[in-house]
Amino acid sequence: MKRLLAGAIALSLPLAAAALDAPTFDAQRLSSDVKTLSSDAFEGRGPATAGETKTIEFVTAQMQAAGLQPGGDLKDGQRAWTQAVPLLRSQITGTPKLSLAHGGTTQALAQGEQIAVRAPMDGSKAVSIADAPLVFVGYGVKAPERKWDDFKGVDLKGKIAVALINDPDFETGKGDFGGKAMTYYGRWTYKYEEAARHGALGLLIVHETAPASYGWATVKNSNTNTMFDIVRDNPAATHPKLEGWIQRDLAVELFKRAGLDFDAQKKLAQTRAFKPVVLKDTLSADYAVDAQVITSHNIVGRIEGSKYPDETVVYSAHWDHLGVGAPDAKGDTIYNGAVDNATGTAALIEMGRAYAKGPKPERSVVFLAVTAEEKGLLGSEYYAANPLYPLGKTVAVINTDALDPNGPARNFTTSGSAKSDLLDQLIADAKATGLTYVSDPHPEAGHFFRSDHFPFAKRGVPALSYGSGNDLVNGGLAAGEAAGKDYTKNRYHQPADEWQADWTFAGMVHDLPILYKLGNDLANSRRWPDWAKDSEFRVTRDASAGERK
Numbered sequence: 001m002k003r004l005l006a007g008a009i010a011l012s013l014p015l016a017a018a019a020l021d022a023p024t025f026d027a028q029r030l031s032s033d034v035k036t037l038s039s040d041a042f043e044g045r046g047p048a049t050a051g052e053t054k055t056i057e058f059v060t061a062q063m064q065a066a067g068l069q070p071g072g073d074l075k076d077g078q079r080a081w082t083q084a085v086p087l088l089r090s091q092i093t094g095t096p097k098l099s100l101a102h103g104g105t106t107q108a109l110a111q112g113e114q115i116a117v118r119a120p121m122d123g124s125k126a127v128s129i130a131d132a133p134l135v136f137v138g139y140g141v142k143a144p145e146r147k148w149d150d151f152k153g154v155d156l157k158g159k160i161a162v163a164l165i166n167d168p169d170f171e172t173g174k175g176d177f178g179g180k181a182m183t184y185y186g187r188w189t190y191k192y193e194e195a196a197r198h199g200a201l202g203l204l205i206v207h208e209t210a211p212a213s214y215g216w217a218t219v220k221n222s223n224t225n226t227m228f229d230i231v232r233d234n235p236a237a238t239h240p241k242l243e244g245w246i247q248r249d250l251a252v253e254l255f256k257r258a259g260l261d262f263d264a265q266k267k268l269a270q271t272r273a274f275k276p277v278v279l280k281d282t283l284s285a286d287y288a289v290d291a292q293v294i295t296s297h298n299i300v301g302r303i304e305g306s307k308y309p310d311e312t313v314v315y316s317a318h319w320d321h322l323g324v325g326a327p328d329a330k331g332d333t334i335y336n337g338a339v340d341n342a343t344g345t346a347a348l349i350e351m352g353r354a355y356a357k358g359p360k361p362e363r364s365v366v367f368l369a370v371t372a373e374e375k376g377l378l379g380s381e382y383y384a385a386n387p388l389y390p391l392g393k394t395v396a397v398i399n400t401d402a403l404d405p406n407g408p409a410r411n412f413t414t415s416g417s418a419k420s421d422l423l424d425q426l427i428a429d430a431k432a433t434g435l436t437y438v439s440d441p442h443p444e445a446g447h448f449f450r451s452d453h454f455p456f457a458k459r460g461v462p463a464l465s466y467g468s469g470n471d472l473v474n475g476g477l478a479a480g481e482a483a484g485k486d487y488t489k490n491r492y493h494q495p496a497d498e499w500q501a502d503w504t505f506a507g508m509v510h511d512l513p514i515l516y517k518l519g520n521d522l523a524n525s526r527r528w529p530d531w532a533k534d535s536e537f538r539v540t541r542d543a544s545a546g547e548r549k
C-alpha cells in the first residue's frame, strides 16, 4: 500500500551509499529477485498454495546464499527458516438471516445492502442470535491517557454495540485525537477489539463515507467474502461474535425509533459527556459458517548480534500477494504482485546480503518476510502476537511495501506519520542524501494502520513503513504523480502488476542504503527509540521499559 508511487527513467542522484558510508545495492540483483518472485511460476504467491512453497524455497535459498542464519521456529534446539502461521479461514455459507425487531414488527435486513456482517473469527460453525438489544456507544473509544471513555461502565453482555467510524475529533478537526488525522482509536479493527474487551456480543459500525474514507461498496466487498484471521488462543478477547457495518440511513432510522436524532447523538459523542444509549430495536441473526484452519509461513533470516544478541532490529516485508483470481480483460488470472510486494521482498533479501557482507552488528538483526498481508496484516500480526524474539527488546521495525522499481526521487514518504525517534532518525539520514520527507498526505485515511509495521506499533515497538517518493529526479512531481496514478489505475491489485524489463531499480539502489544505515546505527548502539510523548503507542512501550534497563 502506498500513495507516492513514481516511475520514470533514472537519472543520477548522488549515491546515498557513499554519503552514508553504507554498502551499495545491486540493481541487477534486485531486478532478478523481483522477476523471479513475480513470475507466473509463483502463481501470485497466495498463502498456503504451491506459490507459497516456491516462494519459501527461493527466499530461503537467497538468504542462505547471502550468509544469513535461519531465525524461525525453534525445533529440537534448531532454528527453522520459517515460522508456521496457522490461519483461520471463515466464510458464511448461504444467505445469512438478519433482522431487526421493534414494537412487534420485524424488519428483514439484506446482507450487503443495509448491513454487512463478517464471518465470525472464533472458529464457530454457526451464529445464532435472538433479539439482542442494541446499544449506541458513540465512537466506541476508551482512551485512559486522553481521559476519554465512551462506555462509562455499560454492560454489553449479550448485547450488540453500535459505534461511529473514525475518532471523536475527525469532524471538528480539532481535539485530543489528532484532529483530522486518524489515531488508532478511529480504526475499525480497534473498535471490534475494544467492544470485545467490554464483553459485547457484537459490534455494528455505522458507515459514513467521509470518516471511513471509502464508500459502502468497499465495506460490502471486504466484509461479505471469505475472512481470515490468525488462530488465537482466546479469540473472544479480540473479536465479538458478530462483527459488521450498517449503512448510515439504517442508523438514522434506528435512532429515530428510539426518539433520538442521529446527528445530535453524534455531536454528543464528540464530547466526554457522552453516555451509551440503549436503542429500541433488537437484532436477530442466523447463519451457518464454514471455518477451517490453514497453515502459511513467515520466512525468517537472522544475524546474531556480537554483543547484545537478545536485542533485535527487524526489517520486514510481506512476501504474499493475491494468488490466482478473476481474469482481467486480457484473460490473465495470475496476480503477480511485482511491485506489491516482490520489490519489498527483494529489498529484504538484498538488505540481508548487505548485513551479512558487512561487519557483524552488536545487536541481532532479523529479516522477516511475512505472509498474508493482503488478508489483513496477518503474518505480521501472528509474529507480533507470537514473537520469536521478545518485543520488549525489539529496538525497531523497518518495513517496506511496494517500492518504486524506477526512480530515483528527491523525496520519500511513510505510511502514516506517527511521530517517533525512529521516524526523526530516518528523516535525518535521508536528508543527508538529499531526500526530503513528505508526511502522509491523507492521515485521515489511516494508512498507518494498514501496513505490516502496525502490529508491532500497536504493541509499542517503534515501527515504520518506508515509501518511495514521487518527486522524480527525471520529470519531477508531474511525472511522479502521473506514474502513481497509472499504477493505481492499471496495475495495483491487478494481474498486470508484472515485472518490466525497462525497470532500472535506480530509486531502490539510492534509497536502500538509507534504510541500512537507520537499522545498522541502531544495531550498533545502546539507543532505544521511542514514540512521541502524545502517541497512543508510548504507554504500551513504557509498560515493558523494565526489559530494556
Ligand SMILES: [Zn+2]
Binding pocket: 001, 318, 340, 341, 373, 401, 402
Ligand atoms: Zn503490499
